Amino acid sequence: MTRDQAISHVQQHFDSGGFQATMTRRVAIPSESQNPERGRELKAYLEDEMRPAFEAMGFSCELMTHPKALAPFLYAERLEGSDLPTVFGYGHGDVIRGLDKEWKEGTSPWQLTEKDGRWYGRGIADNKGQHTVNMEALRAVIETRGKLGFNAKYLIEMGEETGSGGLRELCAENRQRFAADLLIASDGPRLRAERPTVFLGSRGSANFDLSIEARAGGHHSGNWGGLISNPGIQLAHAIASIVSPSGQIRVPEWVPKELPASVRRALSDCEVDGGADGPVIEPEWGEPGLSPAERVFGWSSFEVLAYKTGNPDTPVNAIPPRAWARCQLRFVVGVDAQEIVPALRRHLDRQGFPMVNISTTGEALFVATRVDPDDAWVQWATASIAKTSGKKPAVLPNLGGSLPNDIFTDVLGLRTVWVPHSYPGCSQHAPNEHLPPELLREGLTVMAGLYWDLGAGQTPARS
Numbered sequence: 001m002t003r004d005q006a007i008s009h010v011q012q013h014f015d016s017g018g019f020q021a022t023m024t025r026r027v028a029i030p031s032e033s034q035n036p037e038r039g040r041e042l043k044a045y046l047e048d049e050m051r052p053a054f055e056a057m058g059f060s061c062e063l064m065t066h067p068k069a070l071a072p073f074l075y076a077e078r079l080e081g082s083d084l085p086t087v088f089g090y091g092h093g094d095v096i097r098g099l100d101k102e103w104k105e106g107t108s109p110w111q112l113t114e115k116d117g118r119w120y121g122r123g124i125a126d127n128k129g130q131h132t133v134n135m136e137a138l139r140a141v142i143e144t145r146g147k148l149g150f151n152a153k154y155l156i157e158m159g160e161e162t163g164s165g166g167l168r169e170l171c172a173e174n175r176q177r178f179a180a181d182l183l184i185a186s187d188g189p190r191l192r193a194e195r196p197t198v199f200l201g202s203r204g205s206a207n208f209d210l211s212i213e214a215r216a217g218g219h220h221s222g223n224w225g226g227l228i229s230n231p232g233i234q235l236a237h238a239i240a241s242i243v244s245p246s247g248q249i250r251v252p253e254w255v256p257k258e259l260p261a262s263v264r265r266a267l268s269d270c271e272v273d274g275g276a277d278g279p280v281i282e283p284e285w286g287e288p289g290l291s292p293a294e295r296v297f298g299w300s301s302f303e304v305l306a307y308k309t310g311n312p313d314t315p316v317n318a319i320p321p322r323a324w325a326r327c328q329l330r331f332v333v334g335v336d337a338q339e340i341v342p343a344l345r346r347h348l349d350r351q352g353f354p355m356v357n358i359s360t361t362g363e364a365l366f367v368a369t370r371v372d373p374d375d376a377w378v379q380w381a382t383a384s385i386a387k388t389s390g391k392k393p394a395v396l397p398n399l400g401g402s403l404p405n406d407i408f409t410d411v412l413g414l415r416t417v418w419v420p421h422s423y424p425g426c427s428q429h430a431p432n433e434h435l436p437p438e439l440l441r442e443g444l445t446v447m448a449g450l451y452w453d454l455g456a457g458q459t460p461a462r463s
Helices: 003-015 018-027 036-056 128-145 167-173 231-242 261-267 292-297 337-350 376-389 405-411 437-454
Strands: 060-064 073-078 086-092 113-115 118-120 151-157 182-185 197-199 204-213 301-309 322-331 357-360 394-396 415-418
Touching (some): 003 128, 003 437, 036 060, 086 128, 118 437, 128 182, 128 437, 204 337, 231 301, 231 322, 231 337, 337 357, 376 415, 405 415
Parallel strands (some): 086 151, 086 182, 197 394
Antiparallel strands (some): 073 151, 113 118, 204 322, 301 322
């Protein structure tokens, strides 16, 4: 049995409609973790779909729970030898709300639909389609070789879209049981649809509110204008002190001291392109002196997500009593997550804005992570993908968005190699989530090659 046969096996399964049939079943389960009425569906995805699929591949399975988690986890493992490399896999079966009424005519979030050369359905990109690709690639290797040739451990959670409650604690409590040489998982988009991509971590994310409570109520702007402060104006100036008119961050603690040479090398041939449906990149926005790829994958960015003062729907001639803004910082390795808010407090006080209140939102704080692009396991993985696809993979030191990747790097101590099977225009988290089927087919192909190589006995030295 050969590597090419394993790849051909998974391609034939896709071409025969087998993969599409599996995705049709999985998309049909409305596993919305943001909907408190979907508890039964969250568990059903694990019991009816994940457990039987893993057990058919010779994995032993266990439903695991934690008080902080809104649904169980499924842990599956297939151990073939203590002297073999061990890979840890991860995926999430929960999805964002379906937003049923907002989908284009002829499509539905809970029905896999082929339309205009795309497959539509909630979870096809995030994340049911992606972990299904990896599971089918594992199955192809087992059926071709008769074994994996390595140890596989896999964790499926059902609460990623609500902050992965309990995941950190579960991993901490099972650190020895989950021990592995590296994580290989799939989430997020490729750099471009046609280019295989590897990313090695994620930017951190911190959301917080800025507000000014000037007084109890509004006052007539004719009688009091020029005599009392306007919190809307004050908050606008406070925000202007945080970031320049062109988006450059002015809080020194929020940006890294440098961009490492290995990161610059990795990003030197990465072109950011959202495709025909994506926005046009504005070259003058953000940190000057950096390429677009360096700005989104190697640097921090500050965003105002919402801003309110007065009554926007029915403005009146009154000075508003308060102003509020929801803000977000995406940050990279080199920025201390625990210093983000204290540094902002010091900055605003220095700039003369002690009246601005800072409050956290209660959303999960994602910590920035990044594996060195020069790491031997990274070089091994990219070489495997290049061999299979005939294309040079894009190597991103980290995803521009955020994932609970620090749980795998810091709690479990794993190198993390993410191989995404989506693309920037997939509409994840929005109506009309979709993927081109040819992207899924290529994902199956490269993963079958990657898993085959993992069991071929020529991997880097184990930890």
